[in-house]
Amino acid sequence: MEFVIFELENGIRVVHKQVKSTKVAHLGLFINAGSRDEQDSEKGLAHFIEHTIFKGTKKRKSFHILNRLDSVGGELEAYTTKEETVFHASFLKEHLNRAAELIADITFNSVFPKKEIIKEKDVIIDEIASYLDSPYDQIYDDFEELVFGKHPLGSNILGTEKHLKSFTQQSIHNFMNRLYATEEMVISSVGAFSEKRLKETLEKHFNAPIQRKRNHQRETFETYRKVEQSIQKDHYQSHYICGNMAYSTVEDKKNGMILLNNLIGGPAMNSILNMEVRERLGYTYNIESNYSIYSDCGLFSIYLGTDQQYLDKTIAVVNKALKKLRENELSVRKLSQAKKQIIGQMALGRENNQALMLSYGKSLMVHNRISTLEEIIAKVESITAQEVLTIANEILNTNNFSHLAYINK
Numbered sequence: 001m002e003f004v005i006f007e008l009e010n011g012i013r014v015v016h017k018q019v020k021s022t023k024v025a026h027l028g029l030f031i032n033a034g035s036r037d038e039q040d041s042e043k044g045l046a047h048f049i050e051h052t053i054f055k056g057t058k059k060r061k062s063f064h065i066l067n068r069l070d071s072v073g074g075e076l077e078a079y080t081t082k083e084e085t086v087f088h089a090s091f092l093k094e095h096l097n098r099a100a101e102l103i104a105d106i107t108f109n110s111v112f113p114k115k116e117i118i119k120e121k122d123v124i125i126d127e128i129a130s131y132l133d134s135p136y137d138q139i140y141d142d143f144e145e146l147v148f149g150k151h152p153l154g155s156n157i158l159g160t161e162k163h164l165k166s167f168t169q170q171s172i173h174n175f176m177n178r179l180y181a182t183e184e185m186v187i188s189s190v191g192a193f194s195e196k197r198l199k200e201t202l203e204k205h206f207n208a209p210i211q212r213k214r215n216h217q218r219e220t221f222e223t224y225r226k227v228e229q230s231i232q233k234d235h236y237q238s239h240y241i242c243g244n245m246a247y248s249t250v251e252d253k254k255n256g257m258i259l260l261n262n263l264i265g266g267p268a269m270n271s272i273l274n275m276e277v278r279e280r281l282g283y284t285y286n287i288e289s290n291y292s293i294y295s296d297c298g299l300f301s302i303y304l305g306t307d308q309q310y311l312d313k314t315i316a317v318v319n320k321a322l323k324k325l326r327e328n329e330l331s332v333r334k335l336s337q338a339k340k341q342i343i344g345q346m347a348l349g350r351e352n353n354q355a356l357m358l359s360y361g362k363s364l365m366v367h368n369r370i371s372t373l374e375e376i377i378a379k380v381e382s383i384t385a386q387e388v389l390t391i392a393n394e395i396l397n398t399n400n401f402s403h404l405a406y407i408n409k
Contacts, residue, residue, distance in 0.1 A: 002372050003360060004195050010208055011183040015360045015370060016198050017190045019353060025191025026357040027099050028088030029107060030365045032186075033179035035159075036082045036152040036294075037216060041166070044124070044159010045175050047080040048167055051124060053087070054078075055116035057109040062116065068102045069095070076102065080157055083295060084365065090354055093192045097201055104205040107180075112169050121164050128158050135239045135406055136286070136305065143241045143301060143404045144292075146227050153221055153294065181211040188361030190353045220296045228403045238308045239406040240315065243301030246395050249293045249366055256383050256391045257291055257298070262345070263338045264325070265289030265302060272321050273302070281317065283310040295366065300395050308408045325392040329385040339380050346376060 003017040035046045054076075055062045069076045074091030076099075087107065089099040131137050141156050148154030187206070189198055224245045233239075247254040265273040265288045273287045284306040292299045306314050330338065350356050350373060363370045371379075 003370060005364065005370070006195070006199060008182075008187075008202055008206055010206070010211075011181075012185045012187055012202075012206055013364055013368075014187045014189070014198070014202060015364050016188075016195055017356065017360065018192065018194060019190060020192050022192055022353060023093055024090060024353070025093045025096060025099075025193065026088065026090050026189070026354045027096070027103065027191070028086055028188045028357055028361050029103050030186040030188065030361040031085045031107075031180055032083070032184040032365055033085055033175075033214075034081050034083040035155055035157045036218060037179055038152065038155065038175070041163070042171065042175060043155050043163040044157070045163075045167060045171060046085055047157050047159065048120070048124060048164065049172055049175065050078045050080045050085055050087075051120050052112050052117055052172065053106050053110045055120065056111050056113045057105045058111060059109070060105065065102065065106060069099060072098070074099065082153060082157065084362065086358070086361070088354075088358070096191065096193055096198070097205075100201050101205045104208075108208045112172050114169065117167065117169065117172075121167070124158065124164055125161050128161065131158065135233065135235050135237075136303075139239050139241050139303065139404060139406060140290075140301075143243070143402070144299065146229055146404055147224070147243070147245075147299060147402050148221060151221050152219055153297075178216055179214050181214045182208060183211075183213055184365075186361050186365040188357045188364065190357040190360070218295065221294075226400055226402045230405045230407050232409050233406040234409050235406060236408065237305045238311045238408045239303070239305045240311060240404070241301055241303045242315075242318075242398075242401045242403045243299060244395055244397065244400050244402070246291060246298035246300040247293070248297050249295055251298075253387070253391055253394075254293060254298065255379050256387045257300070257395065259338055259342055259380065259383055260325070260388055260391055260395075261289050261291040261300060262342050264321070266342075267345075268341060272325075273304075273318060276321055277304070277314055277317055281313075283314045283317070287314075287318075311405070311407075319398055322392075322396045322398060326389075326396055329389045332385075335383075335385050335388065339383065343377050343380055347373065 003015055005015050007013050038045050054065050069089055069091055072095050076089045078087045087103050091099045145154040247257050265271045277283050277287050284304050287304040289302045304314055360370055
């Protein structure tokens with residue numbers, strides 16, 4: 001089998017892929033809690049916990065946490081999104097017990113020392129300042145804030161300096177008690193060890209008692225109205241982003257939307273926008289499209305950075321390309337090429353064991369199942385030109401687009 005799935009006694013779900021040919025293993029804990037689950041007074045708290053959870057447990061100080069895997073050449077990492085928090089490690093296969101015990105310890109036994117909380121606030125305030133120096137990063141978050149407004153999806157993951165300064169140990173415990181339930185956790189593993197060895201290791205260390213199901217229901221996003229905004233910025237370039245609401249993770253049309261987004265401005269150099277705007281006209285160095293998928297909605301967007309003199313011309317080229325996709329079915333050849341490309345990209349991605357571990361974990365957490373590569377390929381192959389055309393007319397209608405521009409002063 002490509003992978004195995006089982007459940008620990010306390011309700012934590014586990015997915016494991018045994019890869020006998022590798023000496024390096026990857027283990028991650030996924031928690032179904034992110035910035036959109038914060039209350040109004042908690043903006044940035046999910047990310048703050050991601051930082052401070054490494055600062056001490058009942059039996060370890062910060063140094064011992066950081067040194068535990070580093071001392072044997074391993075890596076311990078974490079990240080926060082709008083819907084999840086993830087702690088994951090990469091290590092030599094013989095250190096499975098060390099990695100599993102460490103992730104369990106920081107998750108269930110962190111004490112969040114007051115002096116470390118104070119120190120980490122300054123670290124994250126500096127992180128916010130660094131992020132504000134990057135218009136490419138900032139415009140994506142500002143666009144989501146523009147589109148989602150006061151809805152939790154519109155909040156910046158990093159939070160604000162005002163909110164950060166208000167966080168206490170009690171703030172952290174309230175958030176974790178409300179959201180860190182074992183039934184909302186998934187462990188994902190890729191490595192040479194057997195299912196039996198992994199299960200014994202996890203049962204030993206992830207033996208936290210069953211926590212109640214979380215009593216938090218996410219606020220769904222239901223009302224979208226297009227918004228336009230231009231901001232004067234002291235940058236060398238002008239930066240522009242536009243987009244529209246798209247499909248959620250549970251909607252079947254998301255597969256066609258993923259293919260269409262990849263065709264329009266995905267990572268490949270032969271995307272429509274890259275070929276038209278960068279290669280043919282030379283208007284911009286960076287142009288791309290993105291499709292962010294959430295549990296109850298999605299957001300399609302196009303970003304570009306260019307000299308002010310080319311901004312209007314570039315936008316016109318983008319609109320023309322989208323109009324063509326709305327008015328014309330993809331040819332048999334073009335659709336076949338688009339399918340081959342995204343299938344190839346996904347297959348290559350599965351050769352990266354860390355990326356595979358992260359993908360498996362998120363899929364099991366969100367869908368409570370994992371599709372095999374064969375099943376994914378079958379879904380891609382089933383997409384029709386008519387389906388892509390329908391999606392293009394639903395999502396790529398520029399009359400419904402929101403717009404945000406950073407205009408160079």
